[in-house]
Amino acid sequence: MAFMETVLSLIFLLSSSLLLYSIVAHEGPESITLSLIHPFSVHSPFYPGKNRTDVEKTNLLIQATEARMQHLFPTTTMRQDGSWNGSSEVDDIATLVKLTGVYYLAQVGIGSFPPNLGRKWKSYFLIMDTGSHITWVQCEGCDPCLPLSQPNFPYRQSQSYRPIPCGHRDCPTTREDCFGTFCGFKISYGVRSGGPSTKGTIVRETLTFLSDTTRVRVESYPNFFLGCGLQSYNHMLPPQNQAAGLLGLGFGGYGTSPIWRQINKKRFSYCLFNSEQASSKLYIGERARMVGPQVVSTPLIRGSNPSLYYLDLQDISIAGSPLGLGRSLSAGCTIDTGAATTSFDSNVYARVRAGFVQYFAQFHIQPYNSRTRPRYVPDYDLCFPSPSGFNRFPTMTFHFRGANLVVQPINVFTKGAHFVCVALIPGAATTIIGAFQQAQHRFSYDLELGDTGTLFFAPEDCGGSA
Known part of the structure; x- marks a missing residue:
């Protein structure tokens, strides 16, 4: 305890x-x-x-x-x-x-x-x-x-x-x-x-x-x-x-x-x-500094916690289909390397969760419930059985003001031999984009450009041999 x-x-x-x-x-x-x-x-x-x-x-x-x-x-x-x-x-x-x-x-x-x-x-x-x-x-x-x-x-x-x-x-x-x-x-x-x-x-x-x-x-x-x-x-x-x-x-x-x-x-x-x-x-x-054809940018904004970097998050898409979150995201979101994975407030999470459930339903894949969930599955809220050979996992896109962050499936899901979980967590006071969903992108914080700074980002193969 x-x-x-x-x-x-x-x-x-x-x-x-x-x-x-x-x-x-x-x-x-x-x-x-x-x-x-x-x-x-x-x-x-x-x-x-x-x-x-x-x-x-x-x-x-x-x-x-x-x-x-x-x-x-x-x-x-x-x-x-x-x-x-x-x-x-x-x-x-x-x-x-x-x-x-x-x-x-x-x-x-x-x-x-x-x-x-x-x-x-x-x-x-x-x-x-x-x-x-x-x-x-x-x-x-x-x-x-x-x-x-x-x-x-x-x-x-x-x-x-x-x-x-x-x-x-x-x-x-x-x-x-x-x-x-x-x-x-x-x-x-x-x-x-x-x-x-x-x-x-x-x-x-x-x-x-x-x-x-x-x-x-x-x-x-x-x-x-x-x-x-x-x-x-x-x-x-x-x-x-x-x-x-x-x-x-x-x-x-x-x-x-x-x-x-x-x-x-x-x-x-x-x-x-x-x-x-x-x-x-x-x-x-x-x-x-970041430059190049794939580099996009969105303004940093101020929020309730002066230590954090906030972004104007306008919507989220699953497999390219917008969820239409609109006013649910009025408080924006934070981007934080200190959070292991992304978390949402309860209302936003419910919509995102429903979007993933709807996506997998077209393949006749239903999420585990408390009765069917195996003990070896991680503690994420939303997990599915993973059929052998299934590989049609969706992307997840964060739509910021002026820029889209497209998160590939490898950074949306955590997968085992017989299960797949959506690596998202409910219960946050505001949306926090964590490190797992930031992987395989380079982010650059320019704190002189714009009123409160600008975030640049682009996909990148980040890892070399340790």
């Missing part, structure tokens, strides 16, 4: 299908480059183990998406001081969760250390999230701490560590968030007291990006606003957890600025993939 409460309260994240781990940064025209590794790959710190079945892996993705929904859109949030606040701004930082195999990690260097202590920086895996905007790492002296398989960040030894006094003009949070006499941050998850929470200080530090190009180099960014996690409560995590914090790529909100804004590179792109043996890149900077 404690585990499920923790999972449903947290997520960060980047929930989804990749691990980021080598990086290059440079001021000017060049870009930060991050290598992406599938979380179920043996190269991933989130590798769930060789004995996990495909159904067990699928259920991990479902659990993570449900937790993500709870994190992003709680009905209310409770501040650490006990006062109630309906704003999601205080709940924008996600903390670590059980190794569900659905998160992106970035290996970055933090701090500056004397030569006699070894490398000039300490390397940590941080969860990368487009739905959170504050970057933080767990620091030494924490009590209580999240379990971590390496030493916490030794900020006292770092020569570039700069604390910020409480109430100082450089502090991006208010006095009520101070940690002792220092500038601080507080985060809590869920709507009940006693739920998971983390707090600590906000400091100035140096972040270092390691090159994964043929020309080896290291680029560092001093005076970066970094959260230093010092107290974490009620988190049920495995002892060998390898993620030490979070790398925030969200749009913005209460607290520090996202990484792309702090390093003054207002464009980033990523390309997710299907195979556990694949790898890909995430770029921040000019290299993230």
